[in-house]
Amino acid sequence: MAGFVVGNIKLNEIDKAQTLIKSVFDKYIAPGYSPEGIRHFYEFITLEAIISRLITKSFMLAARTENEIIGVAEIRDYSHISLLFTAEAYHGNGVARTLIRTAIDKCLQKNKELKSITVKASPYAVPIYEKLGFSCSEPEQVLNGLRFTPMIRTLK
Template sequence: MIENEKIFMLGCFDMEKLVGAVALMDFCHVSLLFVDTEYQCNGIAKSLFAKALELCIQKNPELGEITVNSSTYAVPIYKKLGFHIAGEPTTNNGITFVPMKMNIIKNNFVTLKK
């Protein structure tokens, strides 16, 4: 999938230890955003997502939105990144998620990079 540009991933490392990762499908859907517990609250998720968003916009300058199926735990984190809830919580194959999206046009991309 990576070779076919169906998905791309970015990582954040502390020396050789992977401490954060983001993956996007089709340059428009967050399929993974993770930061090791020891490294949370240091801006890693924000930085990873900002870089990923930058790459998505480079790939598709007309991109209108980014979506994510957030765990209930991560909803506040995605809200801080600029996402809003786009539907009711849903359970699929025993996994509950909240559909969320970010409207690219309504967000100030420069703010995400700080």
């Protein structure tokens, strides 16, 4: 596998990130969601919605090879993972782990007292987050057609 680097997303990369998110969502997550849930997710990942969140309350990291974005993570309020997606060809190669590690470091720089980071994981992502050190904090829920399990990772 080619090497990759992780850093803040650039404004001109957000459309590429959105394309990556949608393609992975459509293949791995959407099949378990209702039409309402899919519609709500698509509204969440419009370019306008992403840019608005990045201006007000979130930051986004991108994992890049020389030629492409292979993963993205969006963190809200320096404490909650809103999005974490890796290109299919790079699943199992440490991209998500590196994105999470980098995001946690950035959150801790902002708030040295941060005790935990949370996520609302799709059914597909629960075992992935468990491998990344998260545990379920509540049973699976459905909100606006979106299925998720609240999860938390305690920070040392």
